[in-house]
Amino acid sequence: MKLSSQFPLPSGIETMKLAILGRTGSGKTNTAVVMAEQMIAGGVPVAIIDPQGDWWGLRSKYSIAILGGSHADVPLEPTGGSIAADFVINERIPVLLDLFAMGEGEMVRFATDFAKRLWTKNRDALHLFLDEADLFAPQKGVGADKAKCLGAWQNVCRRGRSRGLGLTMITQRSAVINKDLLTQADPLVVHRMTAPQDLNAIAAYVDHHGYGAEFRKDITANVAKLPVGEAIVISPGEMEIRPTRVSVSKRKSFDSSATPTMGSKRGEPKTLAEVDLSALQESMAETIENAKQSDPKHLKATIRELEAKVRQLEKANGKAEIDKAAADRDRHWRAELSKVQEAHASVVSKATRAREMLTLNGDASVEVRVPPSGTARRNAVSKRPTPKRVSSVSQLNLPKGEGVILTAIAQFGECQRSQLTVLTGYKRSSRDAYIQRLKEKGLVESGVGAAVRATQQGVDALGSDFEPLPVGDELRDYWRDRLPAGERAIFECLEVEGGAAARDLISEVTGYKRSSRDAYIQRLKAKLLVETDSSGVTLSENLYE
Secondary structure (H helix, E strand, O other): EEEOOOOOOOOHHHOOEEEOOOOOOOOOHHHHHHHEEEEEEHOOEEEEEEOOOOHHHEEEEEEEEOOOOOOOOOOOOOHHHHHHHHHHHHHOEEEEEEEOOOOHHHHHHEEEHHHHHHHHOOOOEEEEEEEEEHHOOOOOOOHHHHHHHHHHHHHHHHHHHOOOOEEEEEEEOOOOOOHHHHHOOOOEOOOOOOHHHHHHHHHHHHHHHOOHHHHHHHHHHHHHHOOEEEEEEEEOOOOOOEEEEEOOOOOOOOOOOOOOOOOOOOOOOOOOOOOOHHHHHHHHHHHHHHHHOOOOHHHHHHHHHHHHHHHHHHHHHHHHHHHHHHHHHHHOOOOOOOHHHHHHHHHHHHHHHHHHHHHHHOOOOOOOOOOHHHHHHHHHHHHHHOOOOOOHHHHHHOOHHHHHHHHHHHHHOOOHHHHHHHHHOOOOHHHHHHHHHHHOOEEEEOOOOOEEEEEEHHHHHHHOOOOOOOHHHHHHHHHHHHHHHHHHHHHHHHHHHOOOOOOOHHHHOOOOHHHHHHHHHHHHHHHOOOOEEOOOOEEEEEHHO
């Protein structure tokens, strides 16, 4: 492979990590296409993620399947990332994934699923081109969805070589692409860049690889003056060369990324290479339907449709049909409840048997806890003594601070005082004053240690305004919707990683520095949502009960 007639690229380039940088119109897309053309001609499977719809011209010369976009052989759905990856892995042919018709959030979702599936299943040589790479692997402003996407592409970039994956990242904004990924690139192909922040990113790369101040000054000065189509290649490791200026060859296929000019009409290739897509069409049709059925938006739409049908039944068939639907629903829930009760009984039986075996073996030091049922756990508050029933908070004339504290205690059943400070925002002195007044009114009482719990009178006082915390998946959804952005990003990172992660991995995924990361973790810990130890951070067990 060659970037020009005088500049060959190293063998094994298909599994290397590269980056192509340059401002708009500098020639970076041409460089990427030239590399892709030579890989395709050499029989290397490639997959191209194209958010701009610029790459379809490859089809004028090469047999490449186009998924999505205005030249699609097969349409592409935001939920089809895993399916597209399976096709790329199984068929081993060049594939262009045109995401131009998707919104940014849909692109991120697709690219996340695509990268995860490749990382999990691919084992043979495959080169990926990630255009507009800063969209999928940004340096700052990482929300929950982009944090997942960044984590998926970090695996591909940093560890993908052992799985046969090579990667070329293409971006016009070296300042905003994730630097952990950019420093992994070798070789680095730099076209003209003039923005100071982008030049600073190049300087940081040069410093990272030990070139020294003189090289840094010389490289950044030359980069700002490069004509269109020329680039500086930096390869401290793979090629072991000094930074070299190269005039990149022109692409052989139709230039579908060319900028339109006033008074001219861009031509179209007369013919396009043919691709056998029967396998893809069959696979995509089935898998997109499966993904659609499990998509939350689709499920919500289905629920709305079913609710509308219930209302129609009520009008058309009267009470008898509604009663039948209600009976069917009740039978369903009773069956589900029976399954839960059977599972709980099985756990209790096994725990009891374990206790008996430990006793028989003379080991009474090990405590075997029999888990309470979900119903028993949720009804624990209602089993406390009832000194007096009050129908609403307003009848007690509770001030706002006391009402906020009482609601938080009742929701959790029992709260540590430090936890109340986090949940309500009240300082220690105010918090303790409100607790003391609630105790005097018989609405709360002391729990274990420094904990405080609501009395039945306190729960009754909240009336219809009070709703106990949910359990299981709904409890995690509850917190995810209410946590501030920083805490939510770490919470979602832990969910993606299976409930536990090392602190360094959390920083990689979220982009938070150590001080911010640890502050957010401490706040989550104060809310009793996470636990920490020397190995990292773990979501609390009560989030899965």
